[in-house]
Amino acid sequence: GRNPLIQGRFDGSPDSVMTAINASIDMDLRFWAEDIAGSKAHARMLAKQGIIAADSAEKILAGLDTIAGELAAGTFKTDPALEDIHMHVEARLAQLIGPEAGLLHTARSRNDQVATDFRLWVRNAIDRLDAELAAFMAALLDQAEAHAATVMPGFTHLQTAQPVTLGHHLMAYVQMTARDRGRLADARRRLNESPLGAAALAGTGFAIDRHATAADLGFDRPMANAMDAVSDRDFALELLSALAIAGGHLSRLAEEMVLWASAPFSFITLSERFSTGSSIMPQKRNPDAAELVRAKTGRLFGSLQALLVAMKGLPLAYSKDMQEDKPPVFEAVDAFALAIAAMTGQVRDLRVNPARMRQEAGRGYSTATDLADWLVREAGLTFREAHHVTGRVVRLAEAEGLDSLADLDLAALQGVDARIGPAVFDVLSVEASVASRQSLGGTAPERVREAAAAARAAWL
Numbered sequence: 001g002r003n004p005l006i007q008g009r010f011d012g013s014p015d016s017v018m019t020a021i022n023a024s025i026d027m028d029l030r031f032w033a034e035d036i037a038g039s040k041a042h043a044r045m046l047a048k049q050g051i052i053a054a055d056s057a058e059k060i061l062a063g064l065d066t067i068a069g070e071l072a073a074g075t076f077k078t079d080p081a082l083e084d085i086h087m088h089v090e091a092r093l094a095q096l097i098g099p100e101a102g103l104l105h106t107a108r109s110r111n112d113q114v115a116t117d118f119r120l121w122v123r124n125a126i127d128r129l130d131a132e133l134a135a136f137m138a139a140l141l142d143q144a145e146a147h148a149a150t151v152m153p154g155f156t157h158l159q160t161a162q163p164v165t166l167g168h169h170l171m172a173y174v175q176m177t178a179r180d181r182g183r184l185a186d187a188r189r190r191l192n193e194s195p196l197g198a199a200a201l202a203g204t205g206f207a208i209d210r211h212a213t214a215a216d217l218g219f220d221r222p223m224a225n226a227m228d229a230v231s232d233r234d235f236a237l238e239l240l241s242a243l244a245i246a247g248g249h250l251s252r253l254a255e256e257m258v259l260w261a262s263a264p265f266s267f268i269t270l271s272e273r274f275s276t277g278s279s280i281m282p283q284k285r286n287p288d289a290a291e292l293v294r295a296k297t298g299r300l301f302g303s304l305q306a307l308l309v310a311m312k313g314l315p316l317a318y319s320k321d322m323q324e325d326k327p328p329v330f331e332a333v334d335a336f337a338l339a340i341a342a343m344t345g346q347v348r349d350l351r352v353n354p355a356r357m358r359q360e361a362g363r364g365y366s367t368a369t370d371l372a373d374w375l376v377r378e379a380g381l382t383f384r385e386a387h388h389v390t391g392r393v394v395r396l397a398e399a400e401g402l403d404s405l406a407d408l409d410l411a412a413l414q415g416v417d418a419r420i421g422p423a424v425f426d427v428l429s430v431e432a433s434v435a436s437r438q439s440l441g442g443t444a445p446e447r448v449r450e451a452a453a454a455a456r457a458a459w460l
């Protein structure tokens with residue numbers, strides 16, 4: 001059948017396919033609480049402005065509370081003919097309190113209503129996800145402090161580059177997470193304006209008070225332009241963008257964990273709580289949680305893409321295309337919530353194999369830069385000259401089948417360049433290398449501990 005609340009200008013029933021493609025009630029149930037809150041704020045304002053009678057408003061508010069109870073309990077009956085949450089609530093209100101239910105939609109449209117509901121929902125989602133990101137950050141900081149002096153190889157091109165500490169590596173993710181939280185905070189600040197009272201697109205002739213409903217719903221102010229208020233979903237796009245970027249960060253750490261847990265690396269041991277077995281290979285412990293974080297990130301990117309495309313060709317103001325704004329946002333928020341929780345758990349459970357990390361940190365001539373720097377500092381070479389000399393030393397070590405420059409003897413070094421003296425061995429160990437990187441943001445353990453303390457003070 002046809003939606004009884006808006007059937008006046010129709011004679012026949014819609015096609016069943018029309019009803020099916022039009023109905024959003026199943027997904028709308030996720031924001032029923034925001035819908036009820038918006039309606040209550042609107043009803044209170046209408047009464048305060050003398051647009052509806054105070055006793056009618058009382059009945060409406062009581063009815064809305066009853067409906068909220070039914071929705072919370074899961075006993076609320078839905079019907080696709082009633083399309084969306086807004087119509088369902090109004091229809092149920094009419095059953096509960098009679099014709100006065102029809103007063104509620106005065107000076108309001110579903111267009112400003114849904115824009116309001118969705119902003120409130122996204123705002124709540126941001127607050128929840130920020131708390132999750134803070135917990136992730138805390139887990140990273142705990143491990144970074146515990147491993148401020150745990151030496152590991154640092155890579156560029158996934159080739160051994162220079163020794164670093166695990167704490168330094170994890171602090172890189174702390175900084176990324178801080179920016180991820182900053183992006184969410186920026187999005188929240190911009191979204192926190194109220195569309196309510198924009199009505200369909202033009203505003204309303206009723207003497208409403210948009211400041212009152214905005215304040216009631218915790219918005220900073222009403223949105224300035226009624227057409228903009230019902231037409232844009234940039235607030236949802238900002239959330240999706242922020243989650244896509246943050247997900248990209250999680251995915252990189254997940255990838256590193258997969259790599260580090262592999263037998264050739266053996267840098268970490270996977271937590272039993274975040275790994276699974278194989279159906280055929282009895283020995284296996286697989287990093288499924290990390291792998292799924294990597295894959296969930298694809299959904300985040302897809303959700304952003306879906307909404308960008310849905311919005312890009314729409315003439316102002318509202319078009320029904322915009323009803324499709326919610327599934328990608330819900331999917332992204334759900335995927336991100338799982339991904340961030342899985343990463344927090346894995347970081348908390350991280351079991352490190354410092355001996356393996358230390359061993360690999362010394363391989364691949366990782367202290368070659370330290371030798372070049374020493375030649376500059378102690379022997380007066382230009383850096384380019386020192387780079388060349390060190391390159392010759394690396395070739396020599398390679399030819400002798402040695403893995404580390406520290407394994408060459410002094411005579412061999414002096415054979416390459418007579419200016420090399422015995423003090424050079426002070427800088428060729430991985431510990432010396434790491435300890436020397438004292439510059440701001442460097443990997444020296446003191447710098448890592450300072451950075452961790454600063455991040456705690458700023459973000460936790």
Ligand code: ARG
Binds near residue numbers: 084110318323
């Ligand atoms: N269910 C709709 C949505 O989510 C509500 C707005 C409907 N507005 C309209 N003019 N049909 O977008």
